[in-house]
Amino acid sequence: MNIKVIAFDADDTLWVNEPYFRASEEKFCALMAEYASERDLERELLKVEIANLGLYGYGIKGFILSMMEAALHISGGTINAACVQEILSLGRQMLNQPIELLDGVKDVLEALKPKYRLVVATKGDLLDQERKLKKSGLTDYFHHVEVMSEKDEPNYLKLLKHLDIQPEEFLMIGNSLKSDVLPVLNIGSHAIHVPFHITWAHEQIEHSVDNERFRNIEGIREVLSML
Ligand SMILES: [Mg+2]
Numbered sequence: 001m002n003i004k005v006i007a008f009d010a011d012d013t014l015w016v017n018e019p020y021f022r023a024s025e026e027k028f029c030a031l032m033a034e035y036a037s038e039r040d041l042e043r044e045l046l047k048v049e050i051a052n053l054g055l056y057g058y059g060i061k062g063f064i065l066s067m068m069e070a071a072l073h074i075s076g077g078t079i080n081a082a083c084v085q086e087i088l089s090l091g092r093q094m095l096n097q098p099i100e101l102l103d104g105v106k107d108v109l110e111a112l113k114p115k116y117r118l119v120v121a122t123k124g125d126l127l128d129q130e131r132k133l134k135k136s137g138l139t140d141y142f143h144h145v146e147v148m149s150e151k152d153e154p155n156y157l158k159l160l161k162h163l164d165i166q167p168e169e170f171l172m173i174g175n176s177l178k179s180d181v182l183p184v185l186n187i188g189s190h191a192i193h194v195p196f197h198i199t200w201a202h203e204q205i206e207h208s209v210d211n212e213r214f215r216n217i218e219g220i221r222e223v224l225s226m227l
Pocket of ligand 1: 012013
């Protein structure tokens, strides 16, 4: 491997993210319990979220709007102002959540920084991702931060062009097979999957990945024995 740039996904790769969404979803279901079962509420919310991705993109702001929309729909337009307030405050709590780095992240970045150009490649809301990176204290490890609207092949190719490297010189590390691995392998780059214990339903894929440029590891520290 002739890797020059290592890109890290941010949410659930560098720091905890998905559990906060799940916790908010649970509170949302409790708030709306009089209208539908938890199962139906979860299903409706996911449906609205996915339908809204093209409009609002990934991140907390879009999630808040989707909770509002799902609440209006499920209640037949009868939710009151207190309920709207409650949904807004759920979102605010998420935005103010402290950053919890995942185990080993700092050691890995520290060890790799002298040998490679390190970048963050994440999707989500620009302001929120910048704020999280700042709060994480990891900013100085990274040469570049790319916030993508969608982690697909054209956007990865754009990133490579910006970094002025060839596909085989790029390695992506992340927790999502769908976003961090498959498109990266498709453009001829390398990918390492570090699973996180919770994956958003929209990011889940059923099949396994078999590619010589791909590795699956249990924890991020294992990266160090491979590079
Ligand atoms: Mg992630």
